[in-house]
Amino acid sequence: MDKSYFEVIRPGINTTFQDLGRKNLYHIGIPFSGAMDNRNFILANAIAGNKENTPIIEFAYQGPLLKFKGEKINFNITGNVSFNLIKKDDQIEGNCYENYTLEDGDQLDILSTNKSVYGYLAISGNFKVQIQWGSCSTNTKANVGANDGKKIEKNQVIKILDTHSHNSKRKLEYLNSKIESIRVIRGTNFNYFSENGKKNFFNEEFTVTKLTDRMGMRLEGTKIENIVDTNIKSEGIVKGVIQVPTDGNPIVMLSDHGTIGGYPKIGVVISSDYDKLVQLPPGSKIKFKEIELSDAELLFKLYQMETKNIIAKIK
Amino acid sequence: MIKNISNLGDAALYCDFGNEVNQEVNSKVIKYFKNIKEKEIEGITNLTPSYNKLIISFDLNLTNFNNLKKIIENLELNELEKIKSNKIKIPICCDKEFALDIKKLEKKLKMSEEKIYERFFSKEYFCYMTGFIAGLPFLGDLDESLKSRRLETPRVKIPKGSVGIAEQFCNIYTFESPGGWNIIGNTPTNIFDKKNELKPNLINPGDTLVFEQISIDQFEKHNG
Numbered sequence: 001m002d003k004s005y006f007e008v009i010r011p012g013i014n015t016t017f018q019d020l021g022r023k024n025l026y027h028i029g030i031p032f033s034g035a036m037d038n039r040n041f042i043l044a045n046a047i048a049g050n051k052e053n054t055p056i057i058e059f060a061y062q063g064p065l066l067k068f069k070g071e072k073i074n075f076n077i078t079g080n081v082s083f084n085l086i087k088k089d090d091q092i093e094g095n096c097y098e099n100y101t102l103e104d105g106d107q108l109d110i111l112s113t114n115k116s117v118y119g120y121l122a123i124s125g126n127f128k129v130q131i132q133w134g135s136c137s138t139n140t141k142a143n144v145g146a147n148d149g150k151k152i153e154k155n156q157v158i159k160i161l162d163t164h165s166h167n168s169k170r171k172l173e174y175l176n177s178k179i180e181s182i183r184v185i186r187g188t189n190f191n192y193f194s195e196n197g198k199k200n201f202f203n204e205e206f207t208v209t210k211l212t213d214r215m216g217m218r219l220e221g222t223k224i225e226n227i228v229d230t231n232i233k234s235e236g237i238v239k240g241v242i243q244v245p246t247d248g249n250p251i252v253m254l255s256d257h258g259t260i261g262g263y264p265k266i267g268v269v270i271s272s273d274y275d276k277l278v279q280l281p282p283g284s285k286i287k288f289k290e291i292e293l294s295d296a297e298l299l300f301k302l303y304q305m306e307t308k309n310i311i312a313k314i315k
Numbered sequence: 316m317i318k319n320i321s322n323l324g325d326a327a328l329y330c331d332f333g334n335e336v337n338q339e340v341n342s343k344v345i346k347y348f349k350n351i352k353e354k355e356i357e358g359i360t361n362l363t364p365s366y367n368k369l370i371i372s373f374d375l376n377l378t379n380f381n382n383l384k385k386i387i388e389n390l391e392l393n394e395l396e397k398i399k400s401n402k403i404k405i406p407i408c409c410d411k412e413f414a415l416d417i418k419k420l421e422k423k424l425k426m427s428e429e430k431i432y433e434r435f436f437s438k439e440y441f442c443y444m445t446g447f448i449a450g451l452p453f454l455g456d457l458d459e460s461l462k463s464r465r466l467e468t469p470r471v472k473i474p475k476g477s478v479g480i481a482e483q484f485c486n487i488y489t490f491e492s493p494g495g496w497n498i499i500g501n502t503p504t505n506i507f508d509k510k511n512e513l514k515p516n517l518i519n520p521g522d523t524l525v526f527e528q529i530s531i532d533q534f535e536k537h538n539g
Contacts, residue, residue: 023360023361024360024361024362025361026361026362026363026370026372026446027348027361027362027363027364027444027445027446027520028445028446028449028450028515028516029445029446029447029448029449029450029451029489029507029516030449032360032361032372132509132512133512141448141490141492142448142449142490142507142509143490143509144449144509149509185322185324185325187323188321188323188329231465233334233336233365233366233367233368234365234366234444234447234453235363235365235366235367235368235370236363236364236365236368236369236370236446237363237370238323238324238326238327238361238370238372240324241323241324258446258447258448259363259446259447260363260365260444260446260447260453261447265323268323268324268325268327269324270324270325271324271325271326271375293322293325293380296324296325297325297375297379297380300325300375304376
């Protein structure tokens with residue numbers, strides 16, 4: 001079976017192997033990484049009939065164009081994605097959250113994510129990937145993880161280790177919902193900001209800028225005024241932390257963030273809203289809403305339960 | 316020893332050891348870090364020690380802030396075996412092609428290039444923490460007279476091996492990265508080796524460093 005593979009005709013913008021992330025390495029400077037949108041990652045593996053943490057392909061904006069060589073395999077795509085399955089004498093417009101079969105010579109053209117950023121491609125089986133520190137997650141800045149820590153490139157080959165024959169008709173009716181506001185817990189430097197700054201942070205709208213990637217999301221809007229110091233002694237950061245540097249524009253730290261930072265933290269995005277946050281493309285408007293820790297914990301439980309319920313609906 | 320524990324979001328503890336930055340405070344942070352690491356407490360996914368803070372990240376599926384806070388507050392600390400602190404010698408070349416900000420520093424510090432390097436190379440440095448990017452060491456303390464602010468506008472790309480100074484600290488960029496420190500030289504020594512999964516970092520918290528100035532010829536020989 002290891003003779004099956006994909007040829008990369010077009011790599012897409014930011015196509016990498018990801019799983020659920022890499023633990024216990026912040027202290028040496030290696031971030032958690034892993035799939036940006038955990039729910040869509042988990043759903044792709046569930047529809048494929050894989051184990052939850054199986055390495056799959058993540059793409060952003062424009063996905064890859066792949067030519068399949070080998071025996072039949074099943075695949076599915078999750079997110080909000082337009083893609084075509086190009087067969088010898090037929091072209092099928094694909095639906096997300098639905099298994100399809102690829103045969104020798106077929107092409108899979110992942111055209112774009114729609115009003116969102118990330119999508120996932122899972123095969124029923126395993127890609128042949130390097131595991132580093134217990135994870136395949138590709139961190140292209142440190143060149144750590146699968147594919148020598150690099151994005152998937154034009155003309156390379158993506159090898160398939162093994163496949164399992166799974167019901168090719170498996171699918172799920174699911175729509176990614178849009179988020180009205182991103183819920184945030186006060187950060188450890190909340191009092192570095194003026195009364196006006198705090199008020200603006202929770203009342204005004206911010207725009208996601210183009211300077212947004214797997215490391216961080218830069219926002220623009222009303223400047224958040226700092227009245228204490230625009231630098232702090234460098235200290236640890238976690239994903240979802242919102243730092244406000246000297247220019248007053250907030251930056252949300254995302255999965256490949258630097259492990260240490262020196263800007264004041266005004267807030268932290270709650271765990272249950274992270275998947276929806278990262279799917280907001282440049283130009284989107286964001287509003288932050290303050291909530292308490294106990295509510296955030298409850299919302300996370302509900303979010304995890306909801307994911308389980310969605311998986312239970314796969315037929 | 317921890318002055319205060321608060322929450323950083325819903326999935327991390329923020330342990331505050333105070334505002335001062337010195338080796339004594341930092342060794343308390345390292346003591347907690349090593350003790351917690353050894354105990355393999357359920358749910359903890361990451362520990363990030365820094366100058367005077369320790370961030371403990373956890374999996375919200377397995378535990379929560381209040382549970383972990385109690386565990387950390389009641390933690391029995393084992394004395395660390397006198398950590399075998401390594402003394403590491405790092406060669407640095409200060410040729411103009413590497414010392415990107417030395418001219419600016421001469422003005423900022425009102426000191427000649429010779430004097431800056433003399434003071435820089437005469438000290439031993441202590442590694443407080445590693446991070447930001449993989450393996451990057453935060454070293455201190457610089458001679459009082461070499462304290463300077465970061466660049467007003469950070470560089471988008473700093474070459475691998477660059478040695479930077481800012482405030483009372485110095486660092487080494489383990490690979491090409493953005494950054495705002497004043498660059499005064501470059502080392503040919505590889506500080507981060509991703510292939511060495513057990514010990515990827517050459518320099519670790521608690522280590523002592525001495526820098527040795529080398530010529531451009533020696534630098535090239537090293538890389539040859």
